[in-house]
Amino acid sequence: MTVDIPLVNGTSQCTVTAYSQKSYEASVEFYSQFLQLEKDTSDARSTTLRNSGVSLQILLQEDSTKQAESEARFKELTSELRTSDWRSLVSGSLVFKATDVTQCKAALDAQFDNIQAYPTDLFPMELYAVDPVGNVVGVTKTKNAVSTMPTAPPASKGTFTSTVPSSAQSSVELSVDNDKFIGTDASVTAGPTADAPGQKAVAVMTSGGDAPGMNPNVRAIVRTAIAKGCRAYVVMEGYEGLVRGGPEYIKQFSWEDVRGWSSEGGTNIGTARCMEFRERAGRLLGALHLIEAGVDALIVCGGDGSLTGADLFRSEWPSLLQELKDTSKISSEQFTRYQHLNICGTVGSIDNDMSTTDATIGAYSSLDRICRAIDYIEATANSHSRAFVVEVMGRNCGWLALMAGIATSADYILIPEKPSSSREWQDQMCDIVTKHRSRGKRTTIVIVAEGAIANDLTPISPKDVHKVLCDRLKLDTRVTTLGHVQRGGTAVAFDRILATLQGVEAVNAVLESSPDTPSPLIAINENKITRKSLVDSVRLTKSVAEAIHAKDFKKAMSLRDTEFVEHLNNFMAVNSADHNPPKLPQDKRLKIAIVNVGAPAGGTNSAVYSMATYCMSQGHRPYAIYNGWSGLARHESVRSLDWKAMLGWQSRGGSEIGTNRCTPEEADIGMVAYYFQKYKFDGLIIVGGFEAFVSLHQLERARDNYPAFRIPMVLIPSTLSNNVPGTEYSLGTDTALNALMDYCDIIKQSAASTRGRAFVVDVQGGNSGFLATNAALAVGAQVSYVPEEGISLDQLSQDIETLAESFETAQGRGRNGKLILKSKNASKVFTPEVLAEVITSEAKGAFNAKSAEPGHVQQGGLPSPIDRTRATRLAIKAVGFIEDHQEAICSARADDEEFDPDDSEISATAAVLGIKGSNVAFSSIRQLYDFETEIAKRMPKVIHWESTRAIADSLVGRKKVDAK
Numbered sequence: 001m002t003v004d005i006p007l008v009n010g011t012s013q014c015t016v017t018a019y020s021q022k023s024y025e026a027s028v029e030f031y032s033q034f035l036q037l038e039k040d041t042s043d044a045r046s047t048t049l050r051n052s053g054v055s056l057q058i059l060l061q062e063d064s065t066k067q068a069e070s071e072a073r074f075k076e077l078t079s080e081l082r083t084s085d086w087r088s089l090v091s092g093s094l095v096f097k098a099t100d101v102t103q104c105k106a107a108l109d110a111q112f113d114n115i116q117a118y119p120t121d122l123f124p125m126e127l128y129a130v131d132p133v134g135n136v137v138g139v140t141k142t143k144n145a146v147s148t149m150p151t152a153p154p155a156s157k158g159t160f161t162s163t164v165p166s167s168a169q170s171s172v173e174l175s176v177d178n179d180k181f182i183g184t185d186a187s188v189t190a191g192p193t194a195d196a197p198g199q200k201a202v203a204v205m206t207s208g209g210d211a212p213g214m215n216p217n218v219r220a221i222v223r224t225a226i227a228k229g230c231r232a233y234v235v236m237e238g239y240e241g242l243v244r245g246g247p248e249y250i251k252q253f254s255w256e257d258v259r260g261w262s263s264e265g266g267t268n269i270g271t272a273r274c275m276e277f278r279e280r281a282g283r284l285l286g287a288l289h290l291i292e293a294g295v296d297a298l299i300v301c302g303g304d305g306s307l308t309g310a311d312l313f314r315s316e317w318p319s320l321l322q323e324l325k326d327t328s329k330i331s332s333e334q335f336t337r338y339q340h341l342n343i344c345g346t347v348g349s350i351d352n353d354m355s356t357t358d359a360t361i362g363a364y365s366s367l368d369r370i371c372r373a374i375d376y377i378e379a380t381a382n383s384h385s386r387a388f389v390v391e392v393m394g395r396n397c398g399w400l401a402l403m404a405g406i407a408t409s410a411d412y413i414l415i416p417e418k419p420s421s422s423r424e425w426q427d428q429m430c431d432i433v434t435k436h437r438s439r440g441k442r443t444t445i446v447i448v449a450e451g452a453i454a455n456d457l458t459p460i461s462p463k464d465v466h467k468v469l470c471d472r473l474k475l476d477t478r479v480t481t482l483g484h485v486q487r488g489g490t491a492v493a494f495d496r497i498l499a500t501l502q503g504v505e506a507v508n509a510v511l512e513s514s515p516d517t518p519s520p521l522i523a524i525n526e527n528k529i530t531r532k533s534l535v536d537s538v539r540l541t542k543s544v545a546e547a548i549h550a551k552d553f554k555k556a557m558s559l560r561d562t563e564f565v566e567h568l569n570n571f572m573a574v575n576s577a578d579h580n581p582p583k584l585p586q587d588k589r590l591k592i593a594i595v596n597v598g599a600p601a602g603g604t605n606s607a608v609y610s611m612a613t614y615c616m617s618q619g620h621r622p623y624a625i626y627n628g629w630s631g632l633a634r635h636e637s638v639r640s641l642d643w644k645a646m647l648g649w650q651s652r653g654g655s656e657i658g659t660n661r662c663t664p665e666e667a668d669i670g671m672v673a674y675y676f677q678k679y680k681f682d683g684l685i686i687v688g689g690f691e692a693f694v695s696l697h698q699l700e701r702a703r704d705n706y707p708a709f710r711i712p713m714v715l716i717p718s719t720l721s722n723n724v725p726g727t728e729y730s731l732g733t734d735t736a737l738n739a740l741m742d743y744c745d746i747i748k749q750s751a752a753s754t755r756g757r758a759f760v761v762d763v764q765g766g767n768s769g770f771l772a773t774n775a776a777l778a779v780g781a782q783v784s785y786v787p788e789e790g791i792s793l794d795q796l797s798q799d800i801e802t803l804a805e806s807f808e809t810a811q812g813r814g815r816n817g818k819l820i821l822k823s824k825n826a827s828k829v830f831t832p833e834v835l836a837e838v839i840t841s842e843a844k845g846a847f848n849a850k851s852a853e854p855g856h857v858q859q860g861g862l863p864s865p866i867d868r869t870r871a872t873r874l875a876i877k878a879v880g881f882i883e884d885h886q887e888a889i890c891s892a893r894a895d896d897e898e899f900d901p902d903d904s905e906i907s908a909t910a911a912v913l914g915i916k917g918s919n920v921a922f923s924s925i926r927q928l929y930d931f932e933t934e935i936a937k938r939m940p941k942v943i944h945w946e947s948t949r950a951i952a953d954s955l956v957g958r959k960k961v962d963a964k
C-alpha cells in the first residue's frame with residue numbers, strides 16, 4: 001500500500017506506522033499475556049516487578065477501525081486502566097514507571113523472554129523505564145527485536161523513521177508479507193527524533209540581568225524538549241552553574257517542574273553575572289561539566305553579554321575539548337561524541353540591545369513598568385505644574401528611553417545612540433520645553449537612559465538634566481530613578497508569547513542542527529519568529545558599541561536596526577508638532593481627515609494623536625470626524641485638531657473622537673461624500689476593525705459616483721478581535737491580551753488556592769479565536785475553544801479526561817489552577833455556565849468548574865505601550881501613504897471621463913496598512929475584499945495564528961481528537 005506523508009518545510013523526519021491485521025492480533029496477544037503475568041502473584045518475576053514499584057501505562061495510537069473491539073478487549077483485561085489508555089490497541093508504547101529501574105529492567109527482560117507470541121519484527125514496541133517524576137531513564141528491549149528505540153526497524157514493515165525531502169506531498173510504499181493493512185499513521189517532525197540510549201539532552205540557562213519572560217522561555221524549552229523525546233536539563237545560576245557543574249547546578253527537569261511558570265516573573269532557575277566564565281579556565285570547566293552531564297545542546301537565554309559569551313564558547317569548543325582529552329578529563333568516546341557544541345541563543349534582556357532582532361524577551365515588560373510609572377508621575381506633575389527627570393535602565397542602549405518617550409509623549413529624551421554636545425542638548429531641550437510650556441502644557445517629562453552620553457562620551461546624569469531645568473527654565477523639578485522596578489513583576493503578554501514561541505523554535509533549531517549549521521539566535525522581525533546567525537548577530541551588536549566608543553555616531557545609528565531609527569525620527573516629529581516651521585512647502589500641504597469606526601480598542605487615541613501631530617510637523621491640517629460616519633452624516637461633526645486639546649491622548653484608553661459601528665452606507669454615503677467635498681479632504685485615515693474595513697471598501701467602490709472619495713484612503717486596523725484581512729496585528733489586540741491575561745492570572749490563582757478548581761473564561765473576539773488562542777498561550781490555559789474549531793462532544797470529553805489526569809498528576813503541588821478559555825462564538829450551546837456544569841458533573845467529584853466573564857474589561861484600560869508605539873508608527877506611515885499617493889489619484893480626480901476606478905494604480909490608493917510576517921505592508925482593499933475575505937464570517941480566509949494553537953495545546957499536553 002502507498003502512504004502519503006504530509007510534509008512540513010525543509011527536510012523532515014517522518015515516522016510512518018502501518019497497522020496490519022497480524023500486528024493487531026499480535027499486540028492483543030502480547031498485552032493479554034503481559035497483564036496476566038503481571039497479575040499472577042505466584043510468579044516470582046511478577047513480584048520483582050511489583051517490588052520495583054512499576055506501574056504500567058499503555059500509550060496507544062489511534063486506529064478507529066479497531067477501536068471498539070480494542071476497548072472491549074482491554075476492559076476485559078484490566079479494569080484499572082483509564083479510557084485514554086485503550087483508545088486503540090494497534091500500535092504504541094508501553095511506559096513503565098519504576099522507582100528501581102535496574103530491578104524493573106531485569107523483570108521486564110524476563111517477562112519478554114516468556115512471551116512467545118509476540119512477533120517483535122512485525123510490531124516493534126517502544127519500552128521505556130521512567131523514574132518517579134516521569135523522566136525516561138532507560139529502555140528495555142523486546143525479544144528478538146532492536147535493543148534501542150525503533151529508529152530503523154525492518155523497512156516497509158511496521159514503524160520506521162526516515163528523512164524525506166521537502167515537497168508538498170511524499171509517498172512511501174509499504175508491504176507486509178501475507179498480511180493486510182488496516183490503517184496507517186504518519187507523523188512528521190522537523191528534525192531527527194531522539195533515540196533512547198542516544199536520546200538527546202537539551203539544557204537551558206538564563207544569564208545576565210533577569211528579564212520578565214525568562215520563565216516562560218524555560219518552560220517552553222523544557223516541555224518542547226520532553227515532548228520531542230529528549231531529556232531536559234536546566235543550568236542553575238547562569239554561567240556560574242556551568243562553571244560549578246554537578247547535579248546541583250545542572251539538573252534534569254520534568255514536565256511538572258515548570259508548571260505555572262508562564263505567569264511568573266524573574267527567572268526561577270537563577271541568573272548571574274559570572275566573572276569566571278569570561279576567562280578560558282572558567283569556560284574549560286563549563287565544557288567539562290556539560291559533557292559530564294551528558295548535555296548535547298545548550299540554549300542560552302540572555303542579553304548581548306551572555307550571547308557574546310555563548311559565541312566565544314562555541315568558537316573555542318574544539319580547543320577546550322582537545323585540552324580536556326589531553327588532560328584525561330574526558331574519554332575518547334566523550335571526545336568523539338561531543339565534537340560539536342550545539343548552542344543556540346534566545347535573547348532575554350530588558351535592554352533590547354541585540355542586533356538582528358526587533359525585540360528581546362523582557363523589553364516590553366520593562367517598557368510597561370516604565371510607562372505605568374510615567375503615567376502616574378504625569379498626574380502629580382500636572383497638579384504641581386512640575387518637571388520630572390525620569391531615569392530608565394539601558395546601560396548602552398536607549399531603546400527603553402525612546403519607546404517610553406513615544407508612549408508617554410515625553411518632552412525630551414537623552415539616549416546613548418544620538419549624543420550631541422552639552423551645549424546642543426541643553427539648548428534643544430530648553431527650546432522644546434519652553435515651547436510646550438508657552439502653549440499651555442503644565443507638565444514636563446524628560447527621560448534619561450542610564451547610559452546617556454554627550455558626544456565627548458561623558459555621561460549625562462539625571463542630576464545634570466535637573467540642574468539645567470532648574471537653572472535655565474526655573475522649573476520646579478524632581479528626579480525619579482525607576483531602578484529595578486523595571487525588571488520586576490510578571491511578563492506582559494507579548495513577552496510570554498515571544499518567550500514561548502522562541503523556546504519552541506530554539507529546541508527545533510538545536511534538534512535540526514548539524515556540525516555544518518551555524519549556531520542560531522532566535523529572533524523576531526515584526527510578527528515573525530526567525531533564526532539568525534549567532535556569530536553575525538554578536539558581531540553586529542559589538543560593532544554598534546565600538547562605533548559609539550569611537551564617537552562615530554552616524555555609523556552606530558546606521559548599524560542599528562531601521563525600526564530604531566524610524567522610531568527616533570517619529571519621536572522628534574510628533575514632539576515638535578506645529579512648534580517649528582513645517583517641513584513641506586505650501587503646495588504639498590494637505591487636509592487629512594481621521595475617523596474611528598467600530599468598538600474602542602487600545603491605541604486608537606494614540607493613532608489620532610500621532611497622526612495629527614505628525615501632520616502638523618509636515619504642514620498638513622489634520623481633521624477629526626467625530627462619532628464615526630453617522631456623526632458626520634447627521635451632525636457634520638468635523639473639527640480640525642488642536643495640539644493643546646490633544647495633550648494626554650497618546651496614553652489614554654477609549655476613543656476621544658468617538659466611535660461607532662455604522663458604515664458610510666448605513667449612515668448615508670451621499671451625505672458623507674457631500675462633507676468630504678465641502679472640506680476638500682486630500683486624504684483619509686480610518687482607524688477601526690471589520691466595520692472600518694467594510695467602510696473602506698464602500699468608499700472605494702463609491703469613487704465612481706462621488707469624486708470626493710478620489711483621494712488616498714488608508715485603514716489602520718484596530719480591534720481586539722484581530723480579524724481584519726491584510727494584517728496579522730490590529731491595534732488594541734495587545735491591550736486586550738494583557739487585560740485578559742491579567743484577569744486570567746487572578747482567577748487562576750484563586751483556582752489554585754481552592755484546589756481541584758477549573759474556571760471556564762468567556763472570551764471576546766467575534767468569530768476570531770485569536771484572543772483566546774494567544775491568551776491561552778500566555779497563561780498556560782489547559783484548553784481553548786475557538787470559533788474556527790467549535791466544540792465537539794468528543795473533544796470535550798477528551799479535555800475532561802485530560803483535565804482529570806492533570807489534576808491527578810498535580811496533586812499536592814502548587815500552581816495547579818486550571819483555565820479553559822472559550823471564545824463566545826465557539827459554541828452557542830456550550831455557554832461558559834453550561835460548560836462548567838458539564839465538566840463538574842463529568843468530573844464526578846474529582847474536581848469542579850466555575851464560569852467567569854471578563855466581558856468588556858477585555859477592551860482594556862490604558863493602552864499598552866506596544867499599542868501606543870505601534871499606533872504612532874502606523875499613523876505616520878499612513879500619512880506617508882497619503883502624501884505618496886496624491887499624484888496617482890489627483891490627476892484623475894476631477895475628470896469623470898478619465899477616472900477609472902479599476903486601474904490598478906488608482907485602486908492601490910485605497911489600502912489596509914498591515915503587519916504581514918516580517919513586513920509592514922499596504923494591501924489594496926479591492927484585493928483583500930474580493931479575494932482574501934470571508935465576508936459572512938467577518939474573517940480573513942487565511943488564519944495566521946493556526947500554528948500558535950498547536951503550540952499552546954502541546955505545551956499543556958492537550959490531546960486533540962478532532963484536529964482538522
Ligand SMILES: Nc1ncnc2c1ncn2[C@@H]1O[C@H](COP(=O)(O)OP(=O)(O)OP(=O)(O)O)[C@@H](O)[C@H]1O
Nearest residue numbers: 208209239273274277278302303304305306309349
Ligand atoms: N565577552 C565575554 N566572554 C565571556 N563571557 C561573557 C562575555 N560577556 C559576557 N559574558 C558572560 O555573560 C554574563 C552576562 O553578561 P552581561 O552582564 O553583559 O549581561 P547580558 O547578558 O548582556 O544581560 P543584560 O545586559 O540584560 O543584563 C557575564 O557575567 C559573563 O559571564
Ligand SMILES: O=P(O)(O)OC[C@H]1O[C@](O)(CO)[C@@H](O)[C@@H]1O
Nearest residue numbers: 209303350351393394395450487
Ligand atoms: O541588576 P544589575 O546587575 O545591577 O544590572 C543593572 C543593569 O542591568 C540591566 O537592567 C540589563 O542589562 C541594565 O539596563 C542595567 O544597567
Ligand SMILES: [Mg+2]
Nearest residue numbers: 303304305351
Ligand atoms: Mg547586556
